[in-house]
Amino acid sequence: GNSVTQMEGPVTLSEEAFLTINCTYTATGYPSLFWYVQYPGEGLQLLLKATKADDKGSNKGFEATYRKETTSFHLEKGSVQVSDSAVYFCALSVNSGNTPLVFGKGTRLSVIA
Amino acid sequence: DADVTQTPRNRITKTGKRIMLECSQTKGHDRMYWYRQDPGLGLRLIYYSFDVKDINKGEISDGYSVSRQAQAKFSLSLESAIPNQTALYFCATSEGRRGVRDTQYFGPGTRLTVL
Numbered sequence: 412g413n414s415v416t417q418m419e420g421p422v423t424l425s426e427e428a429f430l431t432i433n434c435t436y437t438a439t440g441y442p443s444l445f446w447y448v449q450y451p452g453e454g455l456q457l458l459l460k461a462t463k464a465d466d467k468g469s470n471k472g473f474e475a476t477y478r479k480e481t482t483s484f485h486l487e488k489g490s491v492q493v494s495d496s497a498v499y500f501c502a503l504s505v506n507s508g509n510t511p512l513v514f515g516k517g518t519r520l521s522v523i524a
Numbered sequence: 525d526a527d528v529t530q531t532p533r534n535r536i537t538k539t540g541k542r543i544m545l546e547c548s549q550t551k552g553h554d555r556m557y558w559y560r561q562d563p564g565l566g567l568r569l570i571y572y573s574f575d576v577k578d579i580n581k582g583e584i585s586d587g588y589s590v591s592r593q594a595q596a597k598f599s600l601s602l603e604s605a606i607p608n609q610t611a612l613y614f615c616a617t618s619e620g621r622r623g624v625r626d627t628q629y630f631g632p633g634t635r636l637t638v639l
Contacts, residue, residue, distance in 0.1 A: 443626050454528075454614055454630035455567075500566065504626035511557060511582070512628055516566035 413438045417501045417515035424491055424522050432486040432518050434475075434501035442503040444468075444477050444484040445512065449498040458486075458499070491522045527551045528631035530615050536637045543602045545634050547615030554620025556598040557628065558582075558590060561612040570613075573598055575620065605638040612636075 418433040436442065443462045447455040459468030464479035473488045484501060501515040528549045537543050547556065558570040559582075569582030571590040579590060587609060591599045602609055612635050616628040 445627070447630075454632045455616075455628075456630065457627055460627065511569055511572050512626070514567045516564065 413442070413503060413505055413513045415501050415503055415513055415515035417499075417518050420498075420517075420519040422518060422520045424520070426493055426522055426524050427490045428522075430486070430488040430491045430495075430520070432499055432501075432520070434484045434486065434515060436482050436484065436501075436503050438482075438503055438505050440505050442505045444475070445502040445504070446473070446475055446484070446486050447500040447502060447514075449500065449517070451497070455500060491520070493522045493524055496520055496522045528615060528617055528629055530613075530631040530634050532634060533632065534635045536639065537605055538639050539606055541605050541638075543605050543636065545600045545602075545613055545615075545636070547598045547600070547631055549596050549615075549617045549629075549631075551617055551629060552595075553617040553629070554595065555618045556592065557616040557618075558588075558598070558600045559614045559616065560584070560609075561614060561633075567614070570600065602636075602638075605636075607638045610636060610638045 414437045416435050445460045446458040448458045449455045459470040461468040461477040467476045475484050475486045498517045498519045500517045502512045531546045555574050557572040559567045568584050573579050573592045576592050589601045612633050614633050615631040618628045
């Protein structure tokens, strides 16, 4: 079946540290891949996406590259800020979006000043 | 104004009560979803609807029912609430056959506590 595995948290970093949150997937066909972010007290919002192999999604200083050979979509940011503290979800979509997204369990990031 | 709204935002109820959570959207999207979020379990899909006449069960539909009253409205009901339904509930939408179907947009969530 289709599934997403992401690194367990919580992850605690100091401000300006480098961030990596690992995400690997299992999917039939050629999925689209997503990172969603949930700030405290809010719903999820799309952070970035990639729809085919070798695509790089980027937004707000975050990046993730769709690696078909390693079935991965790791989230990175070069210098985190306190305002990046949130829960991050990796997700995939198969069948051209005609089945619902499959989410990972989320990774909580805390950035301390 | 928010594109996807949920009411109520917080609700405390007792075991055995019937509860309805409502979701409205102004995005004009055909597809709507209900998820629950529990600590350590991520998001789990309860029900989804690809149009007004299409309702589908998700991963954890037992104990829940839904109604798609219009394109813009999708309600989730707990017929007889039990404590393990205490969770954060999210509604989401996505475009239909015309458009980018795979990106979902989420409401702010409803925190439900069943005593």
